[in-house]
Amino acid sequence: MKIGFDNEKYLSMQSEHIRERINQFDNKLYLEFGGKLFDDYHASRVLPGFAPDSKLRMLMQLADHAEIVIVISAGDIEKNKVRGDLGITYDADVLRLREVFQERGLYVGSVAITQFSGQPAAINFKKKLEKLGIKVYILYSIDGYPSNIPLIVSDEGYGKNDYIETTRPLVVITAPGPGSGKMATCLSQLYHEHKRGVHAGYAKFETFPIWNIPLKHPVNLAYEAATADLNDVNMIDPFHLEAYGETTVNYNRDVEIFPVLRAIFDRIFGKCPYQSPTDMGVNMAGNCIIDDEACCEASRQEIIRRYYQAVDGLADETKTQDEVFKIELLMKQANISLEDRKVTVAAKKRAEETGAPAAAVELDDGRIITGKTSDLLGAASALLLNALKDLAGLPHNLHVISPASIEPIQKLKTSYLGSKNPRLHTDEILIALSSSAATSDAARLALEQLPKLKGCQVHSSVMLSSTDKKTFQKLKMQVTCEPVFEHKKLY
Structure with a gap:
């Protein structure tokens, strides 16, 4: 920035x-x-x-x-x-x-x-x-x-x-x-x-x-x-x-x-x-x-992030419609739209292409990396791995965590801990990456890139779990989500 x-x-x-x-x-x-x-x-x-x-x-x-x-x-x-x-x-x-x-x-x-x-x-x-x-x-x-x-x-x-x-x-x-x-x-x-x-x-x-x-x-x-x-x-x-x-x-x-x-x-x-x-x-x-335009652009992005916080809160009933209306008015006064947030556009486009939840991150140099939902990983976890591999200069198709090591974790979640979601959350994928780093130079190199994610912009095409939100928060990444629940279940 x-x-x-x-x-x-x-x-x-x-x-x-x-x-x-x-x-x-x-x-x-x-x-x-x-x-x-x-x-x-x-x-x-x-x-x-x-x-x-x-x-x-x-x-x-x-x-x-x-x-x-x-x-x-x-x-x-x-x-x-x-x-x-x-x-x-x-x-x-x-x-x-x-x-x-x-x-x-x-x-x-x-x-x-x-x-x-x-x-x-x-x-x-x-x-x-x-x-x-x-x-x-x-x-x-x-x-x-x-x-x-x-x-x-x-x-x-x-x-x-x-x-x-x-x-x-x-x-x-x-x-x-x-x-x-x-x-x-x-x-x-x-x-x-x-x-x-x-x-x-x-x-x-x-x-x-x-x-x-x-x-x-x-x-x-x-x-x-x-x-x-x-x-x-x-x-x-x-x-x-x-x-x-x-x-x-x-x-x-x-x-x-x-x-x-x-x-x-x-x-x-x-x-x-x-x-x-x-x-x-x-x-x-x-x-x-000392640079007015830099502060202006940073503030415009903040207003968009605040809008997403408001509409997400409206979806989960922690915010009010009045807050959404007010921030919408502020966006008009600042002459900005949601399309001014690059990761929003990228995440929604990837979700449309795959027909499943997706996420995007903007790295410090302006590059946009995306992640899609798979049988092994949720979109947020895939995004995190893809970003770390890109920062480490590793090939996109390289498995820094072998599928064989992910499967036992999935079995633990579903068979023993009662989870209905077999896909790994961001905290779980980081633990798996840390374990792999002991024997894999690629995994170790990817793990060393974590500090470079600080301040990066992230957007998800669906509302993230509290676990994934907290992981991004701990990494000091700035996250927004579409006000859409991944699963439309009442309980």
């Missing part, structure tokens, strides 16, 4: 800008980290060159002065919301993030459960964390939020929330994903700090939408596609336009909450230090795009 983003420039500019913001406040700064602080794969996909751990690396430069509070919504706990990129639930990700931060030398002070209204799963999660010795604080749902400012900024609003005890001047508020209540946590803390006579400040570190590129830039449209389930909408910041006469981009939730933030600051300082939601931000990503 062509590089379009200068990551080193970003780290330098971003850390310096945050230091400048910290210096504007005396004792305490609550820094809301929008998006993902770690494993920000969306940013790395739409801004090729952006490292998934860039924000974490930047924060480590401030480690001696910072502590982290991880925020999770009680509603997300209750419905077992899953991170699409990692395939784990938000509550599990809280524990994962805590371990990652601590391994990097960052101090995690506590976990905050937001939007609480008595959800049993949230109560159980709180007990689980406390048994592990983790401090947990509760922030409640507030009637009329965010418009009923007199109630919100009162002892019956933010005042009902637990006060999160912190010990360091920079408090980073982060979460497993969007909609977790990070900003509300910051504002609640400002209210409590004011009651305690502490002069605290607030700033927001949100990578998307990027405020200083056009509203309908593909990078910003890709952010809308990524948050289609939240119904986030990018918009011109009206407060910034009124205050400075400058057009900048923000999103609806920040614009909607700004009057609340301004009212809180008015009560704390007598005057709000910010004229607009854009003023609150500290994001420098827009200044580090």
Whole structure:
């Protein structure tokens, strides 16, 4: 993939800008980290060159002065919301993030459960964390939020929330994903700090939408596609336009909450230090795009992938029709179609030719490799083997795994483990390839090509099994599927 983003420039500019913001406040700064602080794969996909751990690396430069509070919504706990990129639930990700931060030398002070209204799963999660010795604080749902400012900024609003005890001047508020209540946590803390006579400040570190590129830039449209389930909408910041006469981009939730933030600051300082939601931000990503067209193309591809995630989710009833409609609209705004994804065209063509499920991968150099369904292998497994053989420079008709070694595995699956599908999944074919590598130079050479699959695009003409999806995910390949079940069985 062509590089379009200068990551080193970003780290330098971003850390310096945050230091400048910290210096504007005396004792305490609550820094809301929008998006993902770690494993920000969306940013790395739409801004090729952006490292998934860039924000974490930047924060480590401030480690001696910072502590982290991880925020999770009680509603997300209750419905077992899953991170699409990692395939784990938000509550599990809280524990994962805590371990990652601590391994990097960052101090995690506590976990905050937001939007609480008595959800049993949230109560159980709180007990689980406390048994592990983790401090947990509760922030409640507030009637009329965010418009009923007199109630919100009162002892019956933010005042009902637990006060999160912190010990360091920079408090980073982060979460497993969007909609977790990070900003509300910051504002609640400002209210409590004011009651305690502490002069605290607030700033927001949100990578998307990027405020200083056009509203309908593909990078910003890709952010809308990524948050289609939240119904986030990018918009011109009206407060910034009124205050400075400058057009900048923000999103609806920040614009909607700004009057609340301004009212809180008015009560704390007598005057709000910010004229607009854009003023609150500290994001420098827009200044580090070095190849706009590379980022545009990467973002257009991301929108298509998000569309496939939505229609696949509609097929298995994990997504809604509204999400599909929204992303379809974004595709029109970006002037793209499904045919702009090369592997989609290739996989569908191969499926038509063979009359069976097929899959395609685009290698790093642009070559398209396909795989078809056979008696021994599913299309995904065949694709994986074909790609590895091609990368290794091996003949297509060479058996790097002998059919004789596959047959015993099939018998194990069907005769002893009760599987109705004798074809090998991707994880099983990789294990068979690993076993063959001990005695076959060709198999060993093919196996050594696995790292080259990272970032490659894959498309399947049918929805993949969870096993195959996870294998591609572990290989860091970017997969889409047609919203078609291979077998039309009700059970």
